[in-house]
Amino acid sequence: MLKDRTLVESGTLTDEVESLLDPAEPEGVFHDTRECAAKTLLLGALLASPPTPRPKKTETR
Amino acid sequence: MPLSAVVADVATGVVLALRGGGDPYALSRVLPQDDPLAPAAIRVLGADVLAPYALDHRSAPAGADDETVVRQALAAYPPGPDASEVSVWTYRGLIEASRALLPGDPGDADRAWPQVPRAGAAWITTDPWPKLAFRASQLAALAFPGLAPDLADGLAARTDDLARGFVRAVRRRDWLQAAGLGRWLARLPHVPPTLGLDSGLVFVQQMSDGDARVALHVVAARQFYGRGG
Numbered sequence: 001m002l003k004d005r006t007l008v009e010s011g012t013l014t015d016e017v018e019s020l021l022d023p024a025e026p027e028g029v030f031h032d033t034r035e036c037a038a039k040t041l042l043l044g045a046l047l048a049s050p051p052t053p054r055p056k057k058t059e060t061r
Numbered sequence: 062m063p064l065s066a067v068v069a070d071v072a073t074g075v076v077l078a079l080r081g082g083g084d085p086y087a088l089s090r091v092l093p094q095d096d097p098l099a100p101a102a103i104r105v106l107g108a109d110v111l112a113p114y115a116l117d118h119r120s121a122p123a124g125a126d127d128e129t130v131v132r133q134a135l136a137a138y139p140p141g142p143d144a145s146e147v148s149v150w151t152y153r154g155l156i157e158a159s160r161a162l163l164p165g166d167p168g169d170a171d172r173a174w175p176q177v178p179r180a181g182a183a184w185i186t187t188d189p190w191p192k193l194a195f196r197a198s199q200l201a202a203l204a205f206p207g208l209a210p211d212l213a214d215g216l217a218a219r220t221d222d223l224a225r226g227f228v229r230a231v232r233r234r235d236w237l238q239a240a241g242l243g244r245w246l247a248r249l250p251h252v253p254p255t256l257g258l259d260s261g262l263v264f265v266q267q268m269s270d271g272d273a274r275v276a277l278h279v280v281a282a283r284q285f286y287g288r289g290g
Contacts, residue, residue: 013101
């Protein structure tokens with residue numbers, strides 16, 4: 001019984017070692033300056049562009 | 062005490078030794094005595110636990126006790142079949158550093174160091190820069206002088222990507238990643254001077270709120286490569 005518990009503890013410690021060696025990268029929001037600048041320019045261009053031409057309504061009687 | 066706390070304690074001992082404070086360094090003395098976490102802490106810190114032995118005047122000559130505890134760590138925590146690349150690389154690093162800095166005896170089967178396992182290296186050329194930077198930072202203990210020359214050559218070819226990763230890590234306030242990358246950049250030639258590596262490393266250490274592993278990377282960059290103020 002003691003042996004089993006030792007094995008479990010050893011396995012847990014091995015997992016802990018592996019998780020300390022190779023943890024996941026902490027969450028974070030990263031804004032790439034160039035990407036943000038490109039998106040801002042695109043948004044500006046869309047807002048400044050003239051409205052999309054619509055087909056004129058033609059009355060049919 | 063959790064393993065992370067033991068790791069931090071041992072890292073603090075290494076930092077003090079690298080800075081030249083206190084008694085001459087002996088690995089077996091900074092480890093908690095008869096603690097099953099001691100080999101695990103060695104495995105986590107890897108080659109860094111032997112760093113003071115590379116600075117002759119900061120340590121006593123490595124002895125049999127140090128060799129024994131490192132052997133215990135290598136025997137207890139080898140990378141398994143599903144181990145990550147980082148696990149294999151750090152294991153290699155600890156073996157290489159042990160061969161260079163601990164007594165051992167290649168002619169004696171009982172005192173020879175384990176064979177160095179093969180570690181994948183494709184990621185060095187194929188990983189996108191954020192992933193490469195994070196992985197390199199996890200391998201910062203291998204930025205030890207003379208260790209893992211192939212890895213260092215591969216990373217040197219991606220110096221700009223590591224520099225971008227350093228800036229990214231600082232902006233994310235990921236101080237451990239930033240310190241690890243800064244340590245690699247300290248070793249590599251051709252780091253862009255516009256990066257401000259020296260002041261960046263000082264800043265990272267100040268912002269890390271006394272994190273021992275961050276301090277270890279920053280002090281190693283300073284002692285071995287003269288970077289970081």
